[in-house]
Amino acid sequence: DQQVKQNSPSLSVQEGRISILNCDYTNSMFDYFLWYKKYPAEGPTFLISISSIKDKNEDGRFTVFLNKSAKHLSLHIVPSQPGDSAVYFCAASADQGGSEKLVFGKGTKLTVNP
Amino acid sequence: KAGVTQTPRYLIKTRGQQVTLSCSPISGHRSVSWYQQTPGQGLQFLFEYFSETQRNKGNFPGRFSGRQFSNSRSEMNVSTLELGDSALYLCASSLAASSDTGELFFGEGSRLTVL
Numbered sequence: 001d002q003q004v005k006q007n008s009p010s011l012s013v014q015e016g017r018i019s020i021l022n023c024d025y026t027n028s029m030f031d032y033f034l035w036y037k038k039y040p041a042e043g044p045t046f047l048i049s050i051s052s053i054k055d056k057n058e059d060g061r062f063t064v065f066l067n068k069s070a071k072h073l074s075l076h077i078v079p080s081q082p083g084d085s086a087v088y089f090c091a092a093s094a095d096q097g098g099s100e101k102l103v104f105g106k107g108t109k110l111t112v113n114p
Numbered sequence: 115k116a117g118v119t120q121t122p123r124y125l126i127k128t129r130g131q132q133v134t135l136s137c138s139p140i141s142g143h144r145s146v147s148w149y150q151q152t153p154g155q156g157l158q159f160l161f162e163y164f165s166e167t168q169r170n171k172g173n174f175p176g177r178f179s180g181r182q183f184s185n186s187r188s189e190m191n192v193s194t195l196e197l198g199d200s201a202l203y204l205c206a207s208s209l210a211a212s213s214d215t216g217e218l219f220f221g222e223g224s225r226l227t228v229l
Contacts, residue, residue, distance in 0.1 A: 006156075034217070043118070043204055043220030044157070089157055102218065104149070106156030 003027045004092050006105035014113055019077040021108050023090030026071065030092040034102070035064060035075050038087045047088070048075070080112045116141065118221035120205050126227045132193040135224045139186050139207030145169075146188040147218065148180060151202040160203075163188055192226075200228045 005024045013019045023033075031052040036044035050057040050064045050073065057064050063076045077084055090105040119138040127133050139146050147162035147170075159172040163182035180190040186207075192199055202225050206218035 036218075036220075041222065043206070043222050044218075045220065046217045049217070091157075102147075102159065104157035104159075106154075 002105075003030075004090055004103050004105040006088075006090055006108045008108050009106070010109040010111070012111045012113060013080050015082055016079045019075075019080040019084065019110055019112065021075040021077075021088050021090075021110065023073050023075075023105055024071060025073075025092050027092070027094065027103075028071070029094040030103075032093040033064070033066060033073050034091045034093070035062075036089040036091060036104075037084075038089065038107070044089055077110075080110075082112050082114050085110055085112050118205055118207050118219050120203075120221035120224050122224060123222065124225045124227075126229060127195050128229050129195055129197060131195050132191060133195060133226060134189055134191045135203055135205075135226075137188045137190075137205030137207075137221060139188070139205075140219055143207035143209055143219070144186055145208045146182055146186060147206050147208075148188070148190050149204045149206065150174075151204055151223070152200075157204070160190065195228045197228050200226060202226075 003026050034049040035047040037047045038044040048059050048062050048064050050066050055066050066073045087107045087109045089107045091102045093102050121136045145164045148160040149157045151157050160174055161168055161180050162170040166182045177193045182188045202223040204220050204223045206220045208218050
């Protein structure tokens with residue numbers, strides 16, 4: 001039973017356009033959400049996070065939106081760059097960021113074409 | 115400062131053998147957690163150690179075990195290896211302080227292939 005779902009295994013966009021990666025969750029106790037980016041042969045790196053008390057968090061080209069009623073969050077990358085090509089993991093926590101209880105989605109592979 | 119270091123990076127074992135993977139966290143980080151990454155399941159939580167104690171455990175069989183030393187370095191062991199254990203094993207460290215944002219710092223992983 002997957003508590004964090006990334007239903008799109010892959011996404012392809014043109015350079016300069018917007019990339020939207022989606023994530024759904026089922027556990028209403030989740031109150032902190034993170035996105036990680038992973039390049040081949042490297043470990044995942046933290047990208048951006050959002051607490052359930054907010055509905056939007058922005059950091060440069062990256063914005064995460066949280067819709068608690070729909071149990072849905074999305075990561076927007078604008079404008080997309082070829083260097084953004086990676087696998088993106090959505091993760092959720094039920095104790096305000098206590099890192100030991102993160103639940104990850106299966107990931108979405110983003111390809112940004114020049 | 116140095117990042118999370120995992121050894122070995124690659125290894126090949128046969129069914130029935132056992133394997134030990136090592137992880138050195140970022141200096142000052144007291145929490146070490148382990149994840150298994152496979153193409154079909156994504157990242158799955160194995161267990162987390164803090165101050166030499168296992169604080170949390172994921173849904174993996176008892177063949178998977180770990181420990182943490184006083185210097186925060188951690189090892190995980192998989193006994194009686196099965197083909198399905200082939201995966202990338204990732205270690206992550208964090209401060210685990212009350213002000214922690216939950217950010218994990220991952221190592222590059224140990225790629226295990228079971229033949």
